[in-house]
Amino acid sequence: MHSERQAKRLARKKIVFVIxxxxxxxxxxxxxxxxxxxxxxxxxxxxxxxxxxxxxNIRNRIADAVREYANSTHLKxxxxxxxxxxxxxxxxxxxxxxxxxxxxxxxxxxxxTEIRTCNPDGIKCRNEQKRKNLDxxxxxxxxxxxxxxxxxxxxxxxxxVLYNKxxxxxxxxxxNAFAFAKNYKDNVPGFVSFIAxxxxxxxxxxxxxxxxxKQDKHSLERYTNLGICLRPEKEEAEGEAGSQQKI
Numbered sequence: 437m438h439s440e441r442q443a444k445r446l447a448r449k450k451i452v453f454v455i456x457x458x459x460x461x462x463x464x465x466x467x468x469x470x471x472x473x474x475x476x477x478x479x480x481x482x483x484x485x486x487x488x489x490x491x492x493n494i495r496n497r498i499a500d501a502v503r504e505y506a507n508s509t510h511l512k513x514x515x516x517x518x519x520x521x522x523x524x525x526x527x528x529x530x531x532x533x534x535x536x537x538x539x540x541x542x543x544x545x546x547x548x549t550e551i552r553t554c555n556p557d558g559i560k561c562r563n564e565q566k567r568k569n570l571d572x573x574x575x576x577x578x579x580x581x582x583x584x585x586x587x588x589x590x591x592x593x594x595x596x597v598l599y600n601k602x603x604x605x606x607x608x609x610x611x612n613a614f615a616f617a618k619n620y621k622d623n624v625p626g627f628v629s630f631i632a633x634x635x636x637x638x639x640x641x642x643x644x645x646x647x648x649x650k651q652d653k654h655s656l657e658r659y660t661n662l663g664i665c666l667r668p669e670k671e672e673a674e675g676e677a678g679s680q681q682k683i
Contacts, residue, residue, distance in 0.1 A: 449477040450517035453502055453583075457483055460606075461522060461594055463613035469520075471624045472666060476517050479505060488523055488569040489562055495572065499580040518584040520665060521573065524593035525655040527551050528566040534653060535559050546592050546602045548657050574646040586642060588662040589649055597636060597660045632663030640664075 452473045456462050459482055466480045487497050502519060506512065527534070527546060538545070538552040544559060545552040553559045573587040590597045595604045599612045620627040631637065636658045638645040645661035648654060 449475065451511065451515055452476045452478045452517050453505065453519045454478060454480045455483060455487075455498070455501065455519065455521040456480060457486055457522070457524065457594075458609070459484075460609035460613040463610065464594065464598055464616050465522065467617050467621060468624060468627050472628065481505065486524065486526075486566075487521075488528075488566045488573070490569075491565065494569045495576065495579060498573070498576075498585065502580050502583060513580060513583055516580075516583045518586070519579055521585065521587040522594070522662070523570070523573070523587055523589050525570075525589050525591035525649060525659075526563075526566065527592055527653075527656040528563045528570060529650045529655040530563070530653050532560050532563075534656075535563070543603075546596075546656065548592075549653060551656070570650075575643075586665065588665050589646075589660060590662070591649060591654065591659040592656050596658050597662075600658065628663075628666045631660065632667050636660060637663045 452469065454465075454469050456465065462480045462482055466478075469480065470478045481501055483501070487494055490497065498519065498521065502516065506515070530551070534550045535556045536550050536552045537554070537556045539554050541552040541554050551559055570587075573585075576585055576587070579585045592602060595601050595609060595612060598616050601608070601612065604612065620630070638648055638659050638661045640648070642661070642664050645664060649659060649661070
């Protein structure tokens with residue numbers, strides 16, 4: 437009964453299904469998606485991993501995540517407004533020559549020009565797999581037979597974009613996410629402006645932004661195209677606010 441009541445409540449609004457990699461990503465962004473898409477019902481789905489580094493059909497993995505949530509809440513395809521997928525670039529498109537062997541780098545160490553690692557062949561293989569999947573999802577328009585889908589990137593990763601920090605520990609990710617959300621929780625327009633209007637905000641169309649990040653070493657540098665996702669919502673809110681002021 438509880439799930440049926442939840443389904444009836446959710447069905448009043450279309451679902452915006454947001455896919456993120458980990459709990460700290462949800463901590464940093466979940467509040468803002470709920471506030472920005474206030475006319476919809478937002479569900480943030482934590483993958484606990486990186487779908488873009490996994491073998492297999494990434495289209496099916498994404499569709500399965502949406503379908504499983506729909507089944508658990510008695511929802512249909514038509515109840516979904518869209519799927520928003522947040523991905524880290526992790527230097528996936530850099531040349532192999534920028535992956536540097538370093539016996540001291542037990543975990544990969546990122547900077548804006550190279551990745552240092554004790555297992556360069558492993559990173560090169562990971563990047564190859566990640567590129568294949570990113571190439572698929574960057575041109576993917578629908579999942580699960582018709583639900584609109586778009587992927588937005590954080591480069592080199594979410595911590596790099598939001599906090600200008602690389603190589604964070606899990607605890608640092610949690611602490612930074614909490615501080616970031618607290619800083620902007622009462623200033624959603626400020627959050628949107630930070631994402632959409634900063635020097636790391638990639639302009640242009642959605643497809644142009646993906647062409648850009650795949651070039652040179654941009655996938656290690658500090659960039660995001662998430663502003664392309666948020667800007668229409670910002671403009672709509674500003675338009676409504678202007679109309680209310682005229683009244």
